[in-house]
Amino acid sequence: MEISLLCWNIQKRSMTKKFQHVFENLLERHPSHIVAIQEVRLPHHGHMPHFFKAFSHALSCNIVRNRECFGVMTLSRYPLLASEPYLSQMKEIGFATRKSAVLTKHLLPNGKTLALLNVHAINFVPYRLFERELERLSLLLAKSEERYLIVAGDFNTWSEKRQRLLCRLMRMHRLKKAKLQNASDIKSILGKPLDHIYYRGLRLEHALVIDTPVSDHNPIHALFSVKPESP
Numbered sequence: 382m383e384i385s386l387l388c389w390n391i392q393k394r395s396m397t398k399k400f401q402h403v404f405e406n407l408l409e410r411h412p413s414h415i416v417a418i419q420e421v422r423l424p425h426h427g428h429m430p431h432f433f434k435a436f437s438h439a440l441s442c443n444i445v446r447n448r449e450c451f452g453v454m455t456l457s458r459y460p461l462l463a464s465e466p467y468l469s470q471m472k473e474i475g476f477a478t479r480k481s482a483v484l485t486k487h488l489l490p491n492g493k494t495l496a497l498l499n500v501h502a503i504n505f506v507p508y509r510l511f512e513r514e515l516e517r518l519s520l521l522l523a524k525s526e527e528r529y530l531i532v533a534g535d536f537n538t539w540s541e542k543r544q545r546l547l548c549r550l551m552r553m554h555r556l557k558k559a560k561l562q563n564a565s566d567i568k569s570i571l572g573k574p575l576d577h578i579y580y581r582g583l584r585l586e587h588a589l590v591i592d593t594p595v596s597d598h599n600p601i602h603a604l605f606s607v608k609p610e611s612p
Contacts, residue, residue: 382491382607383586387413388533388578389600390501390568393422393451401432403595411591411602415487416456417533419501420596425450439464443481443501452481453534455499459487462494467521469514473505480504480514482534484521489529491607496527500534511537512546519550529607530581532556535598538577539570551579559588559603566590568598578603 387407394400395418416436423429425448429438436456444451455464467482482500489495498521503514522532532551538544551558556579561567567574567590576598578588583605591600 384605386603388417390419390535390598392596417499421454437461441466441481441483462486495529496525498532502536504537528582532579
């Protein structure tokens with residue numbers, strides 16, 4: 382059995398016709414069971430754009446203004462069993478906004494469950510506050526007892542120090558980092574990639590960065606296969 386994932390910071394472009402066109406073409410070329418989006422923008426009245434309606438969804442808003450919601454959203458072609466939204470305790474300096482994440486639980490065709498943590502990590506704060514927020518996310522992950530686990534998103538890891546912290550926390554949960562094909566196409570600052578996928582209990586078949594004209598981040602398409610369970 383295979384599980385396909387599309388992970389993308391869409392830079393609040395979800396209400397534009399250009400995004401809709403690119404998104405639909407992406408899914409035709411790279412079919413995805415789960416889509417983890419950061420910086421989604423949606424009407425606050427709850428009506429989903431029609432191009433999202435083929436999926437179940439879970440949303441965690443960090444900003445609500447002018448009848449619109451901004452945050453992270455996970456879309457799934459699998460039944461969604463549970464979701465837990467998350468907001469950072471800290472607000473970003475100069476922006477006074479929090480960052481969001483959402484932990485979801487998906488029922489797979491083999492009857493097993495998969496947990497996925499979709500993250501947009503806090504950015505404009507000193508390192509010690511960034512560390513505190515990632516440790517809170519680690520506590521959220523500790524709640525998940527699923528054999529199959531994926532952590533994906535924009536982690537704002539623009540320094541070596543931030544990258545080392547993220548890798549250390551992911552190792553604590555026995556998560557491996559997905560090695561990206563054409564990794565040079567991933568969104569980076571100071572030569573450090575911001576977008577990452579980590580996984581547990583699965584076999585990575587590929588993780589491909591896809592060049593798109595919509596956002597300043599390029600999406601990652603990852604394909605996993607389910608490892609046979611030990612007798």
